[in-house]
Amino acid sequence: MSGIHVSTKINGDAVEFVCDVEETLLDVLRDKLGMTGSKEGCASGDCGACSVTVDGRLTCSCLMLGAEAEGHDIGTIEGIAKGTQLHPIQQKILDHAALQCGVCTPGFVVAAKALLEKNPDPTETEVRFWLAGNLCRCTGYDKIIRAVMDAAAEMRGQ
Amino acid sequence: MRYESPQTIEAASALLASEAGLARILAGGTDLLVQLRSGMVEPDLVVDVKNIPTMTSIVEENGGYRIGAAVSSAVMNEHADLCAMWPGVMEGADLIGSTQVQGRATMVGNLCNCGPAADSVPGMVAANAIATIVGPNGRREVPVIDIPVAPGKSTLAKGEIVESVFLPAQVKRGGDAYLRFIPRTEMDIAVVGVGVNIELDDSGVCTHARVGLGAVAIKVLLVEDAAKALIGSKLDDAALDKMAAATSAACKPINDKRGTIEFRTKVAGVLAVRAVKIALERANKRASNGGEK
Amino acid sequence: MARNPDADSAPAPKAVKTSTIEFDADKAKTFKVVGSRPPRPDGMDKVTGRARFGADMVMPGQLVGLILRSPHPHAVIVSIDTTAAEALSGVKSVITRDDFAENADHHDVLCNIMAREKALYEGHAIAAVAATSKAVARKALKLIKVDYQILPHVTDVDLAMAPDAPLLHADMITSGVTPAPTKPSNIAGRSEFGHGDVEAGFALADVIIERDFKTAATHQGYIEPHACVANVGADGMSELWCCTQGHFHVRQVCASLLGIDVSRLRVTASEIGGGFGGKTTVFIEPVALALSRKAGRPVKIAMSRDEVFKASGPTASSSMNVKIGVTKDGHITAGEGEFRYQGGAFAGAPADFGAMSAFACYALDNVKTVAYDVVTNRPKGAAYRAPGAPMSVYAVESVIAELAGEIGMDPIELRLKNAAREGTKSSYGPKFGSCGLVETLEAARDHPHYSAPLGPNQGRGVASGFWFNFGGETCSTLNINADGTVAIAVGTPDIGGSRAAMCIMAAEELGIPYERVRTIVADTSSLGYNDTTEGSRVTFSSGMAVIKASRKAVTEMCNRAAMIWDIPAEAVTWEDGHAKPSGANAGEFEPMSLAEIAATASKTGGPIAGHHEYNADGAGVSFGTHIVDTEVDPETGRVDILRYTVVQDAGKAIHPDYVEGQFQGGAVQGIGWALNEEYIYGEDGRLQNAGFLDYRMPVASDLPMIDTVIVEVPNPGHPYGVRGVGETGIVPPLAAIANGVSAAAGVRLTELPMSPPRVLKAIDDAKVAAQ
Ligand SMILES: Cc1cc2nc3c(=O)[nH]c(=O)nc-3n(C[C@H](O)[C@H](O)[C@H](O)COP(=O)(O)OP(=O)(O)OC[C@H]3O[C@@H](n4cnc5c(N)ncnc54)[C@H](O)[C@@H]3O)c2cc1C
Ligand code: FES
């Protein structure tokens, strides 16, 4: 099996890797690049734990081949805090105790950030529907939704 | 397995045509990757069509829109004019999966996967969307309804690729709608899906109607009897009842993990009525806006 | 209450050495840290993706392990041929059951993690390979030849109990029946609970309602699939990294299955991505160890989601009958129920817990419950949040709601009239101590939700629920660092913020800020044995160990201060984080802070620490009452949850955010169970929905906010009054929602899940019946 050579940008850094055709972007991130912040909950697009952005657009990294990343800009959970400075969504998740086990949290952070970039003032219903592809089994979503709404308000300067 | 990412549709078609083993087109990959992962398909060649410019753009044409086959639903749903003209088709596509899935999934992938429950297909069928197909023998145009045959099986020949889908101009007093039934609010496969497109004359009489029906047979259906029940009426309750009965009668569902025969048959009629009511409201609104939006 | 899920035989009675510290009402009035909501110690790592879960570990030279699983629900395994797989380049080891010795202590566990004689369910492990890559391992699995002789199967509990049912185990003789049956069956055990004379009780009733109920099997649905990395050295020294609720238990079972001393196996619990009871046992861990031992290299196994559904431990499905009698003025005269649970291919369905908790909310003179633990060709169940209780309580609370309607009494009033309280002889035997059911009912009744108006096609449901809660073997260590910070090690994996709760309790005891205390979950070589994180026991038991360890450290710090001041140790007290001289002849000294004592510790005798080991007793029972508003689409049977309120007794909420989180999470799992989640089997005995798409857990857009009311009736068996809170929250929702949907639909629903086809059929059948 010959590998495919892929050049991408991940969280702003140029990254090159060689992958098998069958490998998903999630496999590459976790197993090749040691970026284990993106989680595999299902490998079939159902749970959102593997959420990343591709050229700014929210995607499941398990539903994309590593090879498809060629020439694209990938954003992962590892790139969201700037050094020790948390993104407001991360901070609000902590403040609202919007995590229990935390395995879904990276996916929610990536997905919520993509939402607020597109829609800085979402209604609760909009937040709930946007995040419907992110499963959380621990929290019942209540505190997560509150955290995202609160982060949105803070980012709007309210 | 090999991966190719050609720049033209002709090159893509040639790759597919010359592959001796199993070849698959990769658009958004939201069906294909799940199938690869589960071992359901084991292709020798995967041809990514997302780097082909004619397949990744939306262009206005004769008052309607030509949508490249590799355009993701998320991109399509950001096209305000397209959404205003064909809200039902766009909603059908928008119902596919999650926000994440939306970022990749295409209508044509939905169509060519040939699942009977494909959410964007009943709406396209109702709108009488036409697919442009490019293959080793050149281009041809085919109504969307003629592409799926059965789950995973289409009328496309070896080497053929759907390049785009054309949605014609909506008429002045026309409206469409798509409704599906799922047990949750999101992330479910349709148990029943109904797409309708209606046109009315100035007096409010229905002059044209198409009803597409999903998840109740081995493929998406065009229900002509349901359309007949509407045409010539003012979409009064009697006409709607008749249409609902025709819709239910067209169902040939199975009992499975997603629903029973009894349930699907009944709910198909219920949804059809609700969808027509929405389409009617849209048609009237469109007419009052002078045939726009 | 919890039960070792891997104990095949009844556990030998332990010599009971328990220690409790009683509730201290005065201290509770002056809490400084308890009841606050500080950020959790592991929070930063979890929002940035740095936290390492089961599958995130990489060991040098690590191989990929994959498991071959039976496609058949029931088959004799005639032969397994692994030669071709072994010969494949890149394959480093292949194992079957033959690589494990027989094990009398853990016979069922062994048979479950690796089949040999028979495959008992679709997904049952048959063999495993370790290879240099996933692709090679996958190829190797395909090269293993298994010759099956297919047998008839059974997946339904009632069918499995029939005399002519396909038999899973030729030697299964029902326990708990005298005289013992002479023939084997699929009924592993029968148990019975209660008191009084139910027939006499029913004779006093004005209204009697008897109903049959069914619930489908559901899965805990944790988002993180089981994963582990095993590394067995040539000398047998082994390490195992895994996501588990109980790494000490994992060590015990794995060491036994591998035939090594426990001291040779060090198990580290990774961060755990949800468990809810499902990670209290072993599935892949012994397999990874056996593969590693054979290959001489570390082996990682991570289950796919499909494997999680097919081959981990879901909960039981049930079939039940409940009969309750009541007088016109609302006195329950008798309650009776039979609860038949199937728990998969081996004994252990929590039918007994179901039968015990069914009527626990009521003070009854006459009550009788009978439980049957039944085996079927499904994966062996594991615990799931209050194992066994949600189903039986669903049946009982549905009948209670119907009775309230029949006699025209408010359903909360009916419950209040008959509610269990302190001193009530419980339906399963013991007398209740102080408990908070009445308080939750009153709070629910007085909540604005309960009197809010409803629209058309809407219905309100109420139900109460109960869970025992559990203590168990626990130990922890607390070290006072030289800089005045404090490091705590506990042995109970943190599945929902318990490290924060430990820090809070230590900070409270020591009188220092929360930020100066850190808690870790120690590996199995660093601490004595700890029971698993289950039974809502951690904040209670580990918390009490931390409090005791803190007090020991305080005593030692007082000793050190006494030494420095040269006064008797008894003349020093601890106040607000400082040692202070006290009493007549103590003398005048400036109080010394914890940091000051710590800084000079090297000169006063060396490091200061406290530790505590015990078998915790006195976990207080917990009750909750839920209110839900539902709306039913009469044309499609679709149910919407419009509003939801959880009221539950927490004893004392150490960190209220995480208490609310437990309430909300439990309620939403209950919503899933009530409405759409289910294991769907085909005629072929295969699971048809082994993925999230068709298993249908609630997603964010399905739900409203989940309101919570924390009631605090202190547990007399804990110094701060803590009761477990983790499990009770999943008990009331099934019934509450069934009551709400039945009210909205105008017809009583008696089967879960209340999926749209089922609701629509009930509505349509009722219409036909009415005509
Ligand atoms: C989590 C999840 C949820 C989903 N939910 C829904 C849902 O609610 N409703 C629904 O309908 N579907 C759903 N799907 C299925 C899937 O997302 C859709 O069918 C989607 O539209 C497929 O588009 P795609 O571009 O990703 O297709 P791909 O996977 O790229 O392709 C699908 C098939 O079409 C073929 N194909 C693709 N493009 C062409 C072309 N241009 N010419 C010829 N053949 C082509 C491919 O070879 C393949 O066989 C879901 C999938 C996931 C993973
Ligand atoms: S792992 Fe990608 S969506 Fe679940």
Ligand code: FES
């Ligand atoms: S916090 Fe555990 S899955 Fe969300």
